[in-house]
Amino acid sequence: MGSIAENTLDNDLSFDEFDEENFPRPNDNDFDSVIESAISRRGFLGASLIMGTSAFLLGTSSFVSKAQAKSTFDFEGIAANTLDTITLPEGYQWQTVVKWGDPLWSNVPDFDHETRGNATSQEKSFGDNNDGMALFHKDDKNIFVCNNEYTNLKLIFGNRASNLPENDDDILKGMNAHGISVVELKEEAGKWEIVKDSPYNRRITPTTPIELTGPVRGHDLVKTSADPEGTTTLGTWNNCGNGRTPWGTYLACEENFNAYYARPNEDYKPGDAFARYGIGGKTRGLGWEQLDSRFDLGKEPNESNRAGYVVEIDPMDPEATPKKRTALGRFKHENAEVVISKNGEIVVYLGDDERGEYLYKFVSASKYDAKNPNHDILDEGTLYVAKFNDDLSGEWLALTPETTGMENQAEICVYTRQAASAVKATTMDRPEWVSSNPKKAEVYCALTNNKNRGIKPNKGGDETPVNAANPREANKYGQIIRWVPENGDHAALTFSWNLFVLAGNPVVNKTGLQAGSENINAGNMFNSPDGIAFDTKGRLWIQTDGKYSNEGDFEGMGNNQMLVGDTQTGEIRRFLVGPREAEITGATWSKDLKTMFVGIQHPGEKGQGESHFPDGGNSVPRSSVIAINRKDGATIG
Numbered sequence: 001m002g003s004i005a006e007n008t009l010d011n012d013l014s015f016d017e018f019d020e021e022n023f024p025r026p027n028d029n030d031f032d033s034v035i036e037s038a039i040s041r042r043g044f045l046g047a048s049l050i051m052g053t054s055a056f057l058l059g060t061s062s063f064v065s066k067a068q069a070k071s072t073f074d075f076e077g078i079a080a081n082t083l084d085t086i087t088l089p090e091g092y093q094w095q096t097v098v099k100w101g102d103p104l105w106s107n108v109p110d111f112d113h114e115t116r117g118n119a120t121s122q123e124k125s126f127g128d129n130n131d132g133m134a135l136f137h138k139d140d141k142n143i144f145v146c147n148n149e150y151t152n153l154k155l156i157f158g159n160r161a162s163n164l165p166e167n168d169d170d171i172l173k174g175m176n177a178h179g180i181s182v183v184e185l186k187e188e189a190g191k192w193e194i195v196k197d198s199p200y201n202r203r204i205t206p207t208t209p210i211e212l213t214g215p216v217r218g219h220d221l222v223k224t225s226a227d228p229e230g231t232t233t234l235g236t237w238n239n240c241g242n243g244r245t246p247w248g249t250y251l252a253c254e255e256n257f258n259a260y261y262a263r264p265n266e267d268y269k270p271g272d273a274f275a276r277y278g279i280g281g282k283t284r285g286l287g288w289e290q291l292d293s294r295f296d297l298g299k300e301p302n303e304s305n306r307a308g309y310v311v312e313i314d315p316m317d318p319e320a321t322p323k324k325r326t327a328l329g330r331f332k333h334e335n336a337e338v339v340i341s342k343n344g345e346i347v348v349y350l351g352d353d354e355r356g357e358y359l360y361k362f363v364s365a366s367k368y369d370a371k372n373p374n375h376d377i378l379d380e381g382t383l384y385v386a387k388f389n390d391d392l393s394g395e396w397l398a399l400t401p402e403t404t405g406m407e408n409q410a411e412i413c414v415y416t417r418q419a420a421s422a423v424k425a426t427t428m429d430r431p432e433w434v435s436s437n438p439k440k441a442e443v444y445c446a447l448t449n450n451k452n453r454g455i456k457p458n459k460g461g462d463e464t465p466v467n468a469a470n471p472r473e474a475n476k477y478g479q480i481i482r483w484v485p486e487n488g489d490h491a492a493l494t495f496s497w498n499l500f501v502l503a504g505n506p507v508v509n510k511t512g513l514q515a516g517s518e519n520i521n522a523g524n525m526f527n528s529p530d531g532i533a534f535d536t537k538g539r540l541w542i543q544t545d546g547k548y549s550n551e552g553d554f555e556g557m558g559n560n561q562m563l564v565g566d567t568q569t570g571e572i573r574r575f576l577v578g579p580r581e582a583e584i585t586g587a588t589w590s591k592d593l594k595t596m597f598v599g600i601q602h603p604g605e606k607g608q609g610e611s612h613f614p615d616g617g618n619s620v621p622r623s624s625v626i627a628i629n630r631k632d633g634a635t636i637g
Helices: 015-022 031-051 119-123 168-176 272-276 409-414 416-422
Strands: 092-099 130-138 141-148 179-188 191-194 202-204 209-213 232-234 239-244 250-254 310-313 323-325 333-340 345-352 359-367 381-388 393-398 431-436 443-447 479-485 494-502 529-534 539-544 561-566 572-577 583-589 595-601 624-630
Touching: 092 179, 092 191, 119 168, 130 250, 130 595, 130 624, 141 239, 141 250, 141 583, 179 310, 272 416, 345 443, 381 416, 409 416, 443 529, 479 529, 529 583, 539 583, 561 583
Parallel strands: 130 239, 130 583, 209 323, 239 333, 333 431, 431 529
Antiparallel strands: 092 624, 130 141, 141 179, 179 191, 179 202, 209 232, 239 250, 250 310, 250 333, 310 323, 333 345, 345 359, 345 431, 359 381, 381 393, 393 494, 431 443, 443 479, 479 494, 529 539, 539 561, 561 572, 583 595, 595 624
């Protein structure tokens, strides 16, 4: 086996840093754009600083005062910390439900902290780096579905001196740790646990057959030597956020799919279309191309066009073939927020999690009928991209052959980023999770950060000037934007918007935009909002995936955390602090709303012994799903 390290970048790089190293953008915009941006930035920020965090910048005029609205919080906010455990408010408790390597069948051995398992055991055990999740209910059954986004090489291959796969079994073990885990859960005596051998238990991995549906199905761009018809692909990986449909299916969203395709033959040049998606440089060192020619760009150049989609899975039918719904576009999907328009169309909001990329929505061509649902309703419709105007208005720009200049809808759905660039949508600060308020027609999106804002263009060369929706140059803290569709109709093509919160550090930055908005203070400050989700009470849960150095610009912020926002008053309280080097991501509730399930992803991600969560001692840190409930048995969501 050839050396994997030769074509591997530093394993400590985040996915965004990985892309920067592979495909560096120019350090400066062109001269005219710099001058224009500087003038507009000076005018915009000058006015903003004079008014402080005013209604113009943050829409605070839409908040109801605390005196007018009864608080929806039933806990006192907790302090930030750097402990290697879960910290919750008084009156709450947590337990570990499932973690990386836990067997889903009784004939599979328990996780081995020395070897970290093998390909066979991993194929039948809970995957690694759990992210988006949902709990489905059928009679008295609880079917839990969870994305297993990626693997930390220093942990899964920590039994190897190289921290890399060293044989074929290692490579296959890494592959099998990716994908989706479907597992039945049960609660007995207040304890949640796996139901081993349940007929619902299932692992969907990078080798599982998946059907291509929608505009891309059968197109020349997705035909390969193994699939000359362009209708069936193998596997899904790097699934980040998720969605769920009114007809009871799960949507897994492929994000950083690009880092898995290698170019062993240096003479092969992938071209600009590949570069826009970060495909064609070095890999993250998993070595998949050594076992499967699909991941060798020189051998299968079309294969990467078959990844980067939303995958629909029926959790109640273990025999059902998952489907890649290509009409929802191809990019680095974060999650898929599904709502129903006033007229009955299915609307899906989608973020592309990369610096300077875009926010999208899909509107189905047909209407949803709950009594006789069309299970292929996501295959036909119109894909739109968002334009945010500085006057707090916005519009959805249709991506069609007429508006983009592309030949057909299939091409648009393969090269969605290029289509969005063609209609000159607004480049955003890494659109992460999108969530819709169940109490009224308004939608929120976490814009996690963007060190290139106002400094570098995106991969397509689109400028990223400072603007009202993305108001800070080299944005290190992030913000949450919200919009209200015209007439409360999610299918409408226009909307009004404002910023719900501008994250920041008022301890380090006493004034100005880096201090954050008025609803940020020393007791609730955070950076890099990532996962967001509404509960049934209309409270917005905010999860972070940011800097946990607790130093410099991030002094006092501690480990990554989960907060709760009152969207009426704007008040935000910290509810949870996670263990060291972990991201807090994914949220779902039990049927009785007494348990909230939360993901703890990549604790100890740097592999230097900072974390041993959740088992303690000298154990290997393991991504986990925890259950949170109130000690008095009251509801939590």
